[in-house]
Amino acid sequence: MSLTSAATLATLDKTGPxxxxxxxxxxxVTQPAMTVLVRTLEESGLVExxxxxxxxxxxxxxxxxxxxxxxxxxxxxGVDAYARLIDELTGDEVEALAAALPALLRLAELESRAxxxxxx
Amino acid sequence: MSLTSAATLATLDKTGPxxxxxxxxxxxVTQPAMTVLVRTLEESGLVExxxxxxxxxxxxxxxxxxxxxxxxxxxxxGVDAYARLIDELTGDEVEALAAALPALLRLAELESRAxxxxxx
DNA sequence: AGTCTTATATAAGACCTTTATGCATCTGCG
DNA sequence: CGCAGATGCATAAAGGTCTTATATAAGACT
Numbered sequence: 001m002s003l004t005s006a007a008t009l010a011t012l013d014k015t016g017p018x019x020x021x022x023x024x025x026x027x028x029v030t031q032p033a034m035t036v037l038v039r040t041l042e043e044s045g046l047v048e049x050x051x052x053x054x055x056x057x058x059x060x061x062x063x064x065x066x067x068x069x070x071x072x073x074x075x076x077x078g079v080d081a082y083a084r085l086i087d088e089l090t091g092d093e094v095e096a097l098a099a100a101l102p103a104l105l106r107l108a109e110l111e112s113r114a115x116x117x118x119x120x
Numbered sequence: 121m122s123l124t125s126a127a128t129l130a131t132l133d134k135t136g137p138x139x140x141x142x143x144x145x146x147x148x149v150t151q152p153a154m155t156v157l158v159r160t161l162e163e164s165g166l167v168e169x170x171x172x173x174x175x176x177x178x179x180x181x182x183x184x185x186x187x188x189x190x191x192x193x194x195x196x197x198g199v200d201a202y203a204r205l206i207d208e209l210t211g212d213e214v215e216a217l218a219a220a221l222p223a224l225l226r227l228a229e230l231e232s233r234a235x236x237x238x239x240x
Numbered sequence: 241a242g243t244c245t246t247a248t249a250t251a252a253g254a255c256c257t258t259t260a261t262g263c264a265t266c267t268g269c270g
Numbered sequence: 271c272g273c274a275g276a277t278g279c280a281t282a283a284a285g286g287t288c289t290t291a292t293a294t295a296a297g298a299c300t
Contacts, residue, residue, distance in 0.1 A: 097224070102213065175296080
């Protein structure tokens with residue numbers, strides 16, 4: 001599974017159904033690339049297309065139950081992997097990490113904002 | 121410039137000349153992929169091949185002056201970008217980050233070790 | 241010398257991306 | 271109302287980077 005595919009599924013999970021162009025912008029790829037990517041996800045049964053009744057041009061991409069389950073499984077695997085790593089740190093180190101979490105979150109948000117402003 | 125190319129240049133800068141197979145393992149790609157990648161870097165003038173006199177099968181890949189300069193420029197750009205972001209944090213947040221740095225370094229090292237053990 | 245292993249190169253194909261383009265639908269203005 | 275331009279998506283062609291399979295050359299060991 002490509003990085004972009006995984007990120008797209010995560011985005012759908014976070015924000016609900018989106019149109020193709022939206023997803024392309026969100027993941028920083030072109031619209032044709034997202035069209036192809038959505039097709040492969042659809043063929044894998046992880047998403048489905050729905051027509052927007054208010055604008056017949058747009059197709060809304062929705063997570064299927066299988067897709068949502070895939071995202072949860074993947075996320076849990078990541079959480080577990082990091083939990084195992086953090087288990088090997090000392091108590092002081094874990095405390096320092098916990099204390100830095102708000103700053104790290106802010107930094108991540110600033111970085112994603114900066115990346116959007118500068119083109120990708 | 122591909123992610124793998126940049127990582128390869130950084131590795132060469134950190135550890136000095138390396139053989140193709142070494143680089144492939146270090147970057148987690150196959151040897152033919154690294155052969156092609158080194159050729160493009162060579163054509164760009166960023167690295168050069170040298171023959172190992174003690175084993176005529178191996179070709180040692182070395183950073184050229186242009187390659188070293190490229191790595192430095194790229195690194196400085198990254199440092200500057202993060203400096204700008206950190207400038208927007210509060211004093212407390214910066215302190216928390218600084219206090220967490222040793223733990224983050226340990227975590228990164230554990231993670232890279234885990235990744236090597238598990239295949240990539 | 242003969243055989244196995246190691247280091248690199250080459251070739252063919254898969255996958256993901258981009259630009260260019262086409263078609264359908266919507267929107268706004270005369 | 272009707273048509274011109276804008277918008278949303280799909281398709282096609284081409285490029286880049288990767289993989290597997292295979293070839294070639296050199297070292298190592300009996």
